[in-house]
Amino acid sequence: MSLDVAAIRDQFPILKREIDGKPLIYLDNAATTQKPQCVIDALVEYYSHYNSNVHRGAHRLADEATRKFEGARDIIQHFINAPKREEVIWTSGTTEAINIVAHGLTSLLSNNDEVIVTGMEHHANIVTWQQACKASGATLYIVPVTDSGELDLDVYVSLLSERTKMVALPHVSNSLGTVNPIKWVTQKAKQFDAWVLVDGAQGIAHGNVDVQDIGCDFYAFSGHKIYGPMGIGVLWGKESLLSQWPVWQTGGEMIATVSLQDATWNVLPYRLEAGTPNVGDAIALGEAIRWFSALDSAAVQAHEEALIARATELAEGFEGLRVIGTAPQKIGAFSFVFEGGHPADIGFLLDKQGVAVRTGDHCAQPLMARFGVPGTARMSFSIYNTLEEVDAAFDALKKVHMMLA
Structure with missing residues (x-):
């Protein structure tokens, strides 16, 4: 076709x-993709006809907004072949998604642990891990880039050890366009029980993303890279990890109970979605994914x-x-x-x-x-x-x- x-x-x-x-x-x-008319229309329709906060309202507008908002989550789940809809976490974009993972991992790392990133990272996926390692005492290792702009995979394999806690790398280089062998990289990391985060900002719009086939633990992307609005993105993570992951922000929505002395956290996906969500942009991103999936x-x-x-x-x-x-x-x-x-x-x-x-x-x-x-x-x-x-x-x-x- x-x-x-x-x-x-x-x-x-x-x-x-x-x-x-x-x-x-x-x-x-x-940098950003343009938007088809159907995505623009979806955003305008939300603000014109059923603008409301989600989940807690007792009126028609809130019900319509909630159904559309959660429906967009379902669209994302199927698009990336996530096992469960609860594993799809709304974020402001790839940068926040990576920070959620790195912030949580910082409290789990020790000075005996190691993190591996690459020499082709966007700053969001190197500075974040630099700070996590500085805060925890872990060691950061870098996979070098060859003259052709590929990862030196021999060096990558040599860096892996029982101390490797996290491997974070881009699906596609935003600067060079290099497509990295993320499934192979993940398989090698799993031989040492390391977690793998894929920065999918540049990969999400250029090929079929199947998180189960890749085998990674986290996949992050931004809506505006795949014909959706700016200010909305996704963190996908395995339920077994996200359900126990240290929370990134606290406040409304992500709590289960609050007393004057303490609080407990909500279930997935809400435990990692503090505050009023970006409802309109999430709905428009769902429409962008629906449109793109039809191609x-x-x-x-x-x-x-x-x-x-x-x-x-x-x-x-x-x-x-x-x-x-x-x-x-x-x-x-x-x-x-x-x-x-x-x-x-x-x-x-x-x-x-x-x-x-x-x-x-x-x-x-x-x-x-x-x-x-x-x-x-x-x-x-x-x-x-x-x-x-x-x-x-x-x-x-x-x-x-x-x-x-």
């Missing part, structure tokens, strides 16, 4: 916009692979252009630098031609240091991008190169 990209594009209002009289070519999808996943992956392949082809022989990250398994992101041209200048000049890209260190400063660059220009692709847009972006790059030469 082929992907009807034109029909998909028609569902995204923002793609009809022009920038300085030129059609928008939006290639910043690793043919094989066709989606084939189309995105074709976009990366075209960019790679056009980059070959492009004088002065250096691709950062050449792993054979890539998706979504394509990073590069120009000799003599700062990434910020590249982004500015592309924007003048209607091409939206991201520039900078992409919240991955250690990875930029590994490749000896201050940052990169990054094209990142989604299902609504076309091969013609990739061609047009490289035509624009040729003009940029001449300006910066």
Whole structure:
């Protein structure tokens, strides 16, 4: 089944916009994806027709909001093949989800324990573990990145030991697009009874995510990376862990009983969801997942692979252009630098031609240091991008190169 990209594009209002009289070519999808009309409508419908707090109301609006809110949780459960709906925890995004896990683990770690992360992490999945190890006395180890932008798996295996408590890594590198072998990494970690957290921010929208097949203990992602709103995300974790995990925040919703002297915690998922939830955005994320799930996943992956392949082809022989990250398994992101041209200048000049890209260190400063660059220009692709847009972006790059030469 082929992907009807034109029909998909028609569902995204923002793609009809022009920038300085030129059609928008939006290639910043690793930062955030655009939203189809059905997601926008779901959010507007909530605030227009049944805006209410959930779970405790005794009126019709509260009942409607609760059913939609919890229905969205069911959609997420089925999308990632979670065994139980109670394992789906609403968060503000991937960063909060990782912090929930790291905060809880800090109280469980000792100075005899070890945590493993990688050299390609987003800051949210390295700084968080740095702080957890500093607070607990545990040791943090880093899996290095090869010249092609892949994890050095031999080093990873050598780092594993009986002391390894947690392995945390990205499903897909936000900077390089490298797809990591997360199932294999998890299998190796489980030989030492270590827990595994997968940062799925970049992986969730690019392939089938099956947490049972992966075998990990935690999987985190943000709604805005998969056509949903900002400010909503998901932490999935195994019930056996989450039901005993030290709580992240206290307050309303997450309590079972409160006296003037003490309190007890609610059952899953609510024990890890303190305060008034982000009801509207959760419902809209559910709609985004429902919309995305209706697409043919094989066709989606084939189309995105074709976009990366075209960019790679056009980059070959492009004088002065250096691709950062050449792993054979890539998706979504394509990073590069120009000799003599700062990434910020590249982004500015592309924007003048209607091409939206991201520039900078992409919240991955250690990875930029590994490749000896201050940052990169990054094209990142989604299902609504076309091969013609990739061609047009490289035509624009040729003009940029001449300006910066």
